[in-house]
Amino acid sequence: MALLTRRDTNTAGRVSWRVVAPMVAIAAVGLTACSNGQEPSSVPGTTPAVWTGVPAPAGAPGSGGGPGEGASAADRITSPLKDSHGDAAGTVSFVQSGDHLVVTVSAHGLTPGFHGLHVHSVGKCETNSVAPTGGAPGDFLSAGGHFQASGHTGHPSSGDLASLQVRQDGSADLMTTTDTITIEELRNNGAGTAIVVHAGADNFGNIPARYAPGGPDEETMKTGDAGARVACAVLK
Ligand SMILES: [Cu+2]
Structure with a gap:
C-alpha cells in the first residue's frame, strides 16, 4: 500500500518517517476493490504505468488513449x-x-x-x-x-x-x-x-x-x- 511519507531529522540527528497523506491509503483501498486482478503497488514505476516526463509525442505509445490523441x-x-x-x-x-x-x-x-x-x-x-x-x-x-x-x-x-x-x-x-x-x-x-x-x-x-x-x-x-x-x- 502506498503511503506518502516525509523524512524528518531531529536535532540529535535521528531520522524518523511520518505519514503526511493518509488519503493515499484510502485511494489504495479503492484500487484493491477492483476486480481486474491487478494489485496496486507502492513501488514507483509499476502498475499502473504513469507518464511522468514531458508530454508523449502524439500517436506514440504512452501518449494516452488511442493513436492520435492529443494531435491537432x-x-x-x-x-x-x-x-x-x-x-x-x-x-x-x-x-x-x-x-x-x-x-x-x-x-x-x-x-x-x-x-x-x-x-x-x-x-x-x-x-x-x-x-x-x-x-x-x-x-x-x-x-x-x-x-x-x-x-x-x-x-x-x-x-x-x-x-x-x-x-x-x-x-x-x-x-x-x-x-x-x-x-x-x-x-x-x-x-x-x-x-x-x-x-x-x-x-x-x-x-x-x-x-x-x-x-x-x-x-x-x-x-x-x-x-x-x-x-x-x-x-x-
Ligand atoms: Cu498497393
Missing part, C-alpha cells in the same frame, strides 16, 4: 476501412509526429497471413471499379497506383508501408512509422489518397537474381506482387 486535426487522419463487400473492416490512422508519420491499422474480417499495405494515389475506394488507366474492373482499382511524393520516382514507392499480418481469427493490428510521406502530402494530393490492403504478401521487389537475372519485371515493381485489393480507406 491538422496533424491527423483517421478513416474507416471497408472490405470488398463494402462492409466495415476496421480503421486506419496517420498522425504526424515531428519528422515522421505514425501509421496505425486495426482490421478484421481478413484472410490470415501477410498482406501488402500501401498508400495509393487516388482517394477513391470503390468496389468493382476501373483503374484510372482503364482496363478490366476489380475491387478498389479506383484507388490507382502506389502513391509517390512529389519528386520521388524510385522503389519502394513513397507510400509503401510495412505489411499487415492477419491473425487466425481474421483480425490484425499494426503500428508502424514512415518518413517518406507527410500528412500534408496525403491530404493535398490532387486526386486524393487511399490506403489499400492487398490479398497477398508484398515481396517489395526483392526477387533474387537467380530467378530474375534481368531484375524484377514491371508488374513486380508496380505492386510487389501483392495481388488483388481486399480492403481500402480514403485518407482525408
Whole structure:
C-alpha cells in the first residue's frame, strides 16, 4: 500500500518517517476493490504505468488513449476501412509526429497471413471499379497506383508501408512509422489518397537474381506482387 511519507531529522540527528497523506491509503483501498486482478503497488514505476516526463509525442505509445490523441486535426487522419463487400473492416490512422508519420491499422474480417499495405494515389475506394488507366474492373482499382511524393520516382514507392499480418481469427493490428510521406502530402494530393490492403504478401521487389537475372519485371515493381485489393480507406 502506498503511503506518502516525509523524512524528518531531529536535532540529535535521528531520522524518523511520518505519514503526511493518509488519503493515499484510502485511494489504495479503492484500487484493491477492483476486480481486474491487478494489485496496486507502492513501488514507483509499476502498475499502473504513469507518464511522468514531458508530454508523449502524439500517436506514440504512452501518449494516452488511442493513436492520435492529443494531435491537432491538422496533424491527423483517421478513416474507416471497408472490405470488398463494402462492409466495415476496421480503421486506419496517420498522425504526424515531428519528422515522421505514425501509421496505425486495426482490421478484421481478413484472410490470415501477410498482406501488402500501401498508400495509393487516388482517394477513391470503390468496389468493382476501373483503374484510372482503364482496363478490366476489380475491387478498389479506383484507388490507382502506389502513391509517390512529389519528386520521388524510385522503389519502394513513397507510400509503401510495412505489411499487415492477419491473425487466425481474421483480425490484425499494426503500428508502424514512415518518413517518406507527410500528412500534408496525403491530404493535398490532387486526386486524393487511399490506403489499400492487398490479398497477398508484398515481396517489395526483392526477387533474387537467380530467378530474375534481368531484375524484377514491371508488374513486380508496380505492386510487389501483392495481388488483388481486399480492403481500402480514403485518407482525408
Ligand atoms: Cu498497393
